Amino acid sequence: QLQLVESGGGLVQPGGSLRLLCVPSGFNLHHFAIGWFPQVPGKEREGVSCITPLSHGTRYADSVKGRFTISRDNTKQTVYLQMNSLKPEDSAVYYCAAILQAGAWCGLLPTQYPRWGQGTQVTVAS
Secondary structure, eight states: OOEEEEEOOEEEOTTOOEEEEEEEESSOGGGEEEEEEEEOTTSOOOOOEEEOTTSSOEEEOTTTTTTEEEEEETTTTEEEEEEOSOOGGGOEEEEEEEEEOOSSOOOOOGGGOOEEBOOEEEEEOO
8 A cells, every 4th residue: 555654753841852653655756746734623734844855945934944854864765854944833733745856946835745754743832
């Protein structure tokens, strides 16, 4: 079965850091753009960051610019989301998603991504 597996979530105090990981199961990540999409109960998933297959392009939502960094290591089949200076409003279930594509651009709309993981909970609280 082709799927993604997220890890690295947890409870952290405001101002703290977490690093999320996204690993594929059953397929090679090399040709896929990857996005990260947090979701809180009652709201739609929103894209906060994405990265192209060869790391030529990255994008960030305004809400996380300067605080989150997306990266990938294709040799390890892993995409990372380094989250620093976390705020309570960053609390959500974070999903990673994949789309098979080439090029130096990636999208932040959930509807663009056909493959999803099960999510990892991030809670920012004192």
